[in-house]
Amino acid sequence: MKPLLEVKDLKKHYPIKKGLFGKQVGAVKAVDGVSFSIQPGETLGIVGESGCGKSTTGRTILRLIEPTAGEVLFDGQDIRKLPPDEMRKFRTNMQIVFQDPYASLDPRWTVQRTLEEPLRTHLKLSEAEIKDRIAELMSVVGLAPYHASRFPHEFSGGQRQRIGIARALALRPKFVVCDEPVSALDVSIQAQVLNLMQDLQSQFSLTYMFISHDLSVVKFICDRVGVMYLGRMVEMAPTAEMFAEPLHPYTKALMSAVPVPDPEATRERIVLTGDVPNPQSPPTGCTFHTRCPYVMDSCRQAVPEWREVSPGRHVACHLFEQ
Numbered sequence: 170m171k172p173l174l175e176v177k178d179l180k181k182h183y184p185i186k187k188g189l190f191g192k193q194v195g196a197v198k199a200v201d202g203v204s205f206s207i208q209p210g211e212t213l214g215i216v217g218e219s220g221c222g223k224s225t226t227g228r229t230i231l232r233l234i235e236p237t238a239g240e241v242l243f244d245g246q247d248i249r250k251l252p253p254d255e256m257r258k259f260r261t262n263m264q265i266v267f268q269d270p271y272a273s274l275d276p277r278w279t280v281q282r283t284l285e286e287p288l289r290t291h292l293k294l295s296e297a298e299i300k301d302r303i304a305e306l307m308s309v310v311g312l313a314p315y316h317a318s319r320f321p322h323e324f325s326g327g328q329r330q331r332i333g334i335a336r337a338l339a340l341r342p343k344f345v346v347c348d349e350p351v352s353a354l355d356v357s358i359q360a361q362v363l364n365l366m367q368d369l370q371s372q373f374s375l376t377y378m379f380i381s382h383d384l385s386v387v388k389f390i391c392d393r394v395g396v397m398y399l400g401r402m403v404e405m406a407p408t409a410e411m412f413a414e415p416l417h418p419y420t421k422a423l424m425s426a427v428p429v430p431d432p433e434a435t436r437e438r439i440v441l442t443g444d445v446p447n448p449q450s451p452p453t454g455c456t457f458h459t460r461c462p463y464v465m466d467s468c469r470q471a472v473p474e475w476r477e478v479s480p481g482r483h484v485a486c487h488l489f490e491q
């Protein structure tokens with residue numbers, strides 16, 4: 170099958186400037202050469218500690234942040250080459266659900282106004298069509314259409330996130346970046362919203378990129394998972410395979426922090442020592458080498474290559490290079 174989205178060597182570097190004339194003295198490599206693809210209808214999870222570049226990757230793919238380098242092919246078309254007016258039209262294909270429904274909804278806008286704004290900006294619909302579309306959007310996310318005249322503060326956190334999801338779906342996108350969509354919600358509400366997102370995915374043939382730091386959420390909703398560390402992808406695999414047998418030492422460390430449900434199960438445990446290095450001056454070679462229990466001399470010098478070690482499984486680690 171042809172991928173819906175192909176990301177090739179994507180980079181987002183922020184210059185570090187110093188002095189009176191703002192001379193560039195370095196760069197923070199928030200995303201530093203990430204490559205992967207997503208199949209239509211798939212949910213690809215992206216995990217990693219905060220500051221690893223997950224959100225920046227999602228936003229550069231959508232061009233909410235302009236990438237420094239790399240290609241983003243959507244249905245085979247390089248969206249970085251689209252001029253602004255075509256990009257504007259193209260945006261209807263790709264949307265985002267934000268982490269914090271409190272911050273991402275305008276408190277002065279009713280649900281009606283929040284949902285009609287993208288419709289009026291991007292589509293030429295009659296008033297009756299707009300009204301129908303809003304009622305439909307509200308009902309597919311499980312909100313009664315008579316709530317349309319209410320303001321965000323009149324809803325619970327879970328309901329607000331439903332409004333955020335309805336807004337993302339207003340233009341009938343094919344691809345949605347979900348950036349920690351349930352992290353701000355009570356655990357009891359998280360499952361409801363995740364189930365809703367799965368239902369909507371099959372109902373509207375959506376493809377998701379699901380960003381999260383919560384491995385149990387990722388395990389529940391994602392078909393494949395990518396693990397990021399300091400702006401680079403270190404491992405990517407089908408979810409079941411990654412949870413059964415993580416390969417990269419950093420993935421093993423992340424998994425070690427999750428309780429194992431079966432007490433008989435033996436899983437190699439790695440407890441990470443030290444903090445995530447300062448992204449302004451990341452370690453040389455493998456950027457994980459300052460915290461890796463398997464570190465070898467070569468790790469300090471050479472950046473490990475991103476390679477397919479078995480069908481569908483990618484790792485960047487010198488332990489897997491023969």
Ligand code: SF4
Pocket residue numbers: 417418419455456457458459461462463464465468473485486487488
């Ligand atoms: Fe550890 Fe070396 Fe692999 Fe990096 S390349 S994860 S330092 S073994």
Ligand code: MG
Pocket residue numbers: 220223224349
């Ligand atoms: Mg984030």
